[in-house]
Amino acid sequence: MRVRVELFGRAAEQAGVRTVELDLPANATSATAAEALAERYPRLEWLRRGSRPARNQEYARWEDPLAEGDEVSFIPPVSGG
């Protein structure tokens, strides 16, 4: 299946792009998407451990299955004030 990943902030800077199209196996989850992303952009390896996934503008769990055409985002916590 094909999903579209949207990157924000530091992740977008590290990858050098803001959106990425990923081809994933049929049973892919948010976690699979993060791993595929880290394979293409090694500097994004931290996303799987240090962010929260969202699917179609709604917060999701790592194990939630994805569907064709989904938009996946990874939102890192920030602490500045």
Next chain:
Amino acid sequence: MIQLEATDTCPSPLNVMEEVELSNEEILRYGRHLIMPEVGLEGQKRLKAARVLLVGTGGLGSPLGMYLAAAGVGTLGLVDFDVVDFSNLQRQVIHGTKDVGRPKLHSARARILDINPHCNVELYETILTSQNALEIIGEYDMVIDGTDNFPTRYLVNDACVLLGKPNVYGSIFRFTGQCSVFWAEHGPCYRCLYPEPPPPGMVPSCAEGGVLGILPGIIGCMQANEGVKLILGKGEPLIGRFLLFDAMRMRFREFKLRKDPECPICGENPTVRELIDYNEFCGVHPEAESVPLTEFDLTPAQVAERLQRGDPFLLLDVRNPEEWAICRVEGARLIPLPELPGRLGELEGADDIVCYCRSGQRSGRAAELLRASGFRNVYNMVGGTLRWSDEVNPSMPKY
């Protein structure tokens, strides 16, 4: 979670309201509020009766304190223990240049009372801790979180959940900001979103990564806006909605956020029933700065001495190129920490390496990484360029 339409009233923590009156001077002052039906005399009295706690009087706390006071919030509690520094003035607009060196609470109070002498300002010159949080927060209708670290964010969240109070959340980094309203009685809490903190060192602070000075102004004003709506009980609050702001692209993204039935504090079977040790929870050791030197640490003076003697060693700067452009120690070589794992090959053969950064934090992590990769004599220059400026060469700029 409740679904709210734009015309619905928003839940308010002000249920029982003490009787307050407005003087003619106050009526004149709040006239632009009073003539709008959404506020009116009744809403302005609610604002006057409200007790709001601002945790932090920094970047977010500055616009929060000034706008909430101007809007007529009757009582503002301020929690901070810091002193105004030159490096704060780029964004912490409640403090002025004349206030450098003064406790932030004092300059914040002075500015607030200048804006609105009717505001009752209550000061807590302390770090918010598990020991005092319930007592302090318990005195207020809501908390607005303007802290700058994960342990305090989790502490504020947990205390608000335990006390049933709303927590108007805002957070910033570089060019992006986040805003939401966490109120476990009506929606999700911060832990529904991030049940556990990120591994220590993974998320850089604003001191390490920088922050656009305008950003806390924008996010802090959004928090003030949400706070006022909660007090009025009007409009559509950010409960269950998480707002992400990108200043560089001037874009807002909104994510729907549900209450997590498995949330460790507001879920169906909570495992957190009282406040915990949040520094331990976040893997943070605030006393680390006073820890005695280890055999792997060198003071800037010791490094300067080795340079002067002409000892053969590699001085490795692990800061970012932007920081390198501001200042550097003569003779150093730059490999930014994020690139270090992929550039270890360039250090082959170096058997004596001294790492430095701005404060000694990142270089400490770099030294650990080098040691774990098999390099033998790796040292960390404690205190970084900040301490180098204090103890070796005062002409080196601090930032």
